[in-house]
Amino acid sequence: MPDTQPQSPGSRDEPGPAPPRDERGLSGIKALEHMARQVSAYNRSLIEASLDPLVTIGPDGTITDVNAATEQATGRPRQQLIGTDFADYFTEPDRARQGYQQVFREGAVRDYALEIRRSDGHITPVLYNAAVYRDEAGQVVGVFAAARDISERKRAERARQESETAFRLLADSVPQLVWMCRPDGLNIYFNQRWVEYTGLTLEECYGRGWDTPFHPEDKQPAWDAWNRAVATGGDYRIECRLRAADGCYRWFLIKGVPLRDSRGAILKWFGTCTDIDDLKRAEQEVRSLNTELEQRVSERTAAVQRQAALIAAINAAQSEFISSASGRISFDSVLEKLLRLTDSEYGFIDELLCTPDGQMVLSARAITNIAWNDASRKMYDQFINGTLNFTNLKSLYGAVMTSGKPVIANDAPNDPRRTGVPPGHPALRAFLGLPLISSAKEFVGVIGLANRPGGYGEEIITYLEPLVVACANLFAAIRSDDRRKKAERDLRLANEMLDLRVEERTRELAGANRALAASNADLEQFAYVASHDLQEPLRMISSYVELLAQRYQGHLDEKADKFIHYIVDGATRMQTLINDLLTFSRVTTRAKPFTLTSAEAALADVLTNLGRTIAEKEATVTHDPLPDVMADPSQFEQVLQNLIGNGLKFCQQKPRVHVRAERRGGEWVFAVRDNGIGIAPEHVGRLFVIFQRLHTRADYPGTGIGLAVCKKVVERHGGRIWVESQPGQGSTFFFTIPACGDTTP
Ligand code: ADP
Numbered sequence: 252m253p254d255t256q257p258q259s260p261g262s263r264d265e266p267g268p269a270p271p272r273d274e275r276g277l278s279g280i281k282a283l284e285h286m287a288r289q290v291s292a293y294n295r296s297l298i299e300a301s302l303d304p305l306v307t308i309g310p311d312g313t314i315t316d317v318n319a320a321t322e323q324a325t326g327r328p329r330q331q332l333i334g335t336d337f338a339d340y341f342t343e344p345d346r347a348r349q350g351y352q353q354v355f356r357e358g359a360v361r362d363y364a365l366e367i368r369r370s371d372g373h374i375t376p377v378l379y380n381a382a383v384y385r386d387e388a389g390q391v392v393g394v395f396a397a398a399r400d401i402s403e404r405k406r407a408e409r410a411r412q413e414s415e416t417a418f419r420l421l422a423d424s425v426p427q428l429v430w431m432c433r434p435d436g437l438n439i440y441f442n443q444r445w446v447e448y449t450g451l452t453l454e455e456c457y458g459r460g461w462d463t464p465f466h467p468e469d470k471q472p473a474w475d476a477w478n479r480a481v482a483t484g485g486d487y488r489i490e491c492r493l494r495a496a497d498g499c500y501r502w503f504l505i506k507g508v509p510l511r512d513s514r515g516a517i518l519k520w521f522g523t524c525t526d527i528d529d530l531k532r533a534e535q536e537v538r539s540l541n542t543e544l545e546q547r548v549s550e551r552t553a554a555v556q557r558q559a560a561l562i563a564a565i566n567a568a569q570s571e572f573i574s575s576a577s578g579r580i581s582f583d584s585v586l587e588k589l590l591r592l593t594d595s596e597y598g599f600i601d602e603l604l605c606t607p608d609g610q611m612v613l614s615a616r617a618i619t620n621i622a623w624n625d626a627s628r629k630m631y632d633q634f635i636n637g638t639l640n641f642t643n644l645k646s647l648y649g650a651v652m653t654s655g656k657p658v659i660a661n662d663a664p665n666d667p668r669r670t671g672v673p674p675g676h677p678a679l680r681a682f683l684g685l686p687l688i689s690s691a692k693e694f695v696g697v698i699g700l701a702n703r704p705g706g707y708g709e710e711i712i713t714y715l716e717p718l719v720v721a722c723a724n725l726f727a728a729i730r731s732d733d734r735r736k737k738a739e740r741d742l743r744l745a746n747e748m749l750d751l752r753v754e755e756r757t758r759e760l761a762g763a764n765r766a767l768a769a770s771n772a773d774l775e776q777f778a779y780v781a782s783h784d785l786q787e788p789l790r791m792i793s794s795y796v797e798l799l800a801q802r803y804q805g806h807l808d809e810k811a812d813k814f815i816h817y818i819v820d821g822a823t824r825m826q827t828l829i830n831d832l833l834t835f836s837r838v839t840t841r842a843k844p845f846t847l848t849s850a851e852a853a854l855a856d857v858l859t860n861l862g863r864t865i866a867e868k869e870a871t872v873t874h875d876p877l878p879d880v881m882a883d884p885s886q887f888e889q890v891l892q893n894l895i896g897n898g899l900k901f902c903q904q905k906p907r908v909h910v911r912a913e914r915r916g917g918e919w920v921f922a923v924r925d926n927g928i929g930i931a932p933e934h935v936g937r938l939f940v941i942f943q944r945l946h947t948r949a950d951y952p953g954t955g956i957g958l959a960v961c962k963k964v965v966e967r968h969g970g971r972i973w974v975e976s977q978p979g980q981g982s983t984f985f986f987t988i989p990a991c992g993d994t995t996p
Contacts, residue, residue, distance in 0.1 A: 304398040324377075342368050465494075487507030597677065600618075610642065611652050659683055827954060847880075847991070861892065861899065871907045873908070900953070919987060
């Protein structure tokens with residue numbers, strides 16, 4: 252063994268290399284030895300102070316020296332170690348051997364990894380740094396190897412690996428794309444899903460390649476958001492489209508949060524990309540639905556408003572018509588509303604009339620005032636005067652007149668039906684003509700509208716229909732109102748004519764009446780005078796005939812007796828006739844003013860007068876309570892007497908007569924009922940005419956004047972007289988007398 256070889260384990264008290272043997276004096280030697288011992292002790296303590304296991308190895312691979320840390324790491328005392336093979340204390344002896352051989356060969360090794368196996372089996376991972384050391388001659392005498400326990404580092408590394416594995420597992424198990432990047436934005440990790448989704452290799456994405464799958468429009472915003480997050484240290488968040496492997500883009504919500512160390516410095520960014528495409532599309536769908544809905548709502552609102560405007564226009568026109576006293580309305584406001592509702596520039600509302608020779612003509616009822624020069628002003632003046640008429644059937648409005656259908660001409664200048672406009676009239680670009688047809692299908696007029704921007708369509712016709720019908724109905728109403736008024740006027744005229752005729756006739760009648768009255772008066776006068784004056788000679792005839800009868804009855808022959816009898820009879824009849832005629836004429840000539848007359852008292856007098864007849868005929872005359880009336884008392888009595896007398900006379904059994912009175916409205920209705928022979932219906936009309944009799948004198952005596960007197964008296968009192976009867980059923984004579992006040996029976 253060379254001198255330079257380290258001390259055996261047994262020379263621990265004298266550590267370090269032995270001093271060289273020298274022949275120069277003992278003291279010098281001793282001094283040198285002392286110095287060497289000091290150096291050795293110093294070296295020894297340095298070695299022992301190291302916490303790392305240190306070992307020296309001889310060229311044959313045996314251990315020549317160890318420190319306490321080596322004893323600890325191997326679990327063996329120094330004495331056991333020195334002289335044994337260095338390779339024996341490692342889990343991989345060959346590798347350990349190769350290691351020190353490499354040192355001898357190359358002079359040094361760095362961080363040579365080995366595992367020391369302790370006597371109790373514990374393994375310590377270490378990194379060896381070793382170098383050869385040489386003697387003074389430069390000869391390699393051994394290897395000095397220092398081990399660094401890397402158990403902690405290994406554990407940390409393992410823990411890191413485990414955590415990374417866990418993270419990757421986790422990152423690959425979530426549905427999102429997961430990424431990780433450095434604080435400077437360079438990407439260092441993407442999960443499997445990212446790879447699968449983008450179809451890109453990790454190499455293409457690492458570093459700054461992360462924005463490769465971003466939609467071109469989203470790249471800049473993504474970088475901006477990233478720079479903002481870096482600048483503020485806040486979260487990174489953005490919605491972007493990422494291209495999938497198939498080239499399609501889907502929307503993702505990309506989020507990143509910084510991972511900080513204990514001092515708050517950002518170590519890494521972790522992030523996820525969550526597929527929100529469905530959500531986004533749903534959102535877009537909802538948004539577009541909302542937009543559509545809003546549009547529809549606003550369209551509907553506009554439609555409702557248009558309808559409301561239309562209804563308001565209709566109401567306004569109708570209420571103007573209803574409230575106008577004349578039944579006429581100005582269609583100006585209707586036209587104005589029509590223009591506004593259709594965005595038209597100008598227009599007209601005309602009434603369709605027919606000339607006496609059957610020509611159709613439109614008569615303007617409302618027209619936009621387009622008068623700005625003389626010609627158009629003249630036309631408008633015609634309208635104001637009510638004489639503006641249109642008759643040309645070969646025109647756009649004429650097409651409406653002849654067809655009774657709407658006419659649209661959205662290219663009016665080129666329309667063959669166009670007739671041109673008068674000078675000063677604004678150009679016609681688009682035209683809509685609407686027939687005014689009432690609910691009763693009466694074609695009453697035409698509406699013309701012009702120059703709606705974009706022209707007219709079917710929808711406008713449909714929209715305007717209610718207003719057009721209302722307008723037509725107004726025309727029809729005005730017409731029928733006119734017709735009614737005309738009928739009223741005609742009726743009034745006819746009535747006036749009639750009144751005139753009646754007046755004329757009344758005048759004629761009055762004249763005739765006056766003449767008649769005069770002649771009646773004359774007649775009555777004549778009847779009176781005649782009957783009065785006839786009485787005297789008649790009385791003389793009667794007296795002398797009576798004398799003749801008394802003296803010569805039975806003295807002359809039989810015939811003479813008969814003749815005398817005839818004369819007496821004739822004279823008596825004439826007497827009766829004259830008396831009756833006098834009574835008749837006295838109804839007017841001896842008329843007395845009306846006084847309050849008791850019908851009961853009058854009846855009592857009558858019963859006295861007829862007492863004999865009643866007794867003879869064994870008749871019964873009864874009565875209900877009778878009222879007081881305003882009457883000529885004797886005439887009233889006369890009427891009762893005539894009627895009761897007839898009741899007693901025209902009877903073939905014991906007569907029963909009943910008198911009653913009944914209040915009806917403003918008059919008293921008296922009734923005289925008998926149980927007599929009755930009267931056939933066909934005769935009742937003529938009974939009240941003077942001299943009219945239904946029987947011969949042989950059957951029933953009489954002159955036929957009684958009922959005529961009754962009629963005359965009743966009529967003088969303002970009443971009527973009539974009879975209700977059936978042959979063999981008795982008769983009831985009725986007559987009325989106006990009631991006076993509250994006079995009751
Ligand atoms: P007179 O009684 O003198 O004939 P009146 O004028 O009183 O004349 O009557 C006219 C006629 O009316 C009578 O002749 C008789 O035929 C008929 N007449 C009148 N009163 C009655 C009666 N109560 N019942 C049936 N016939 C009557």
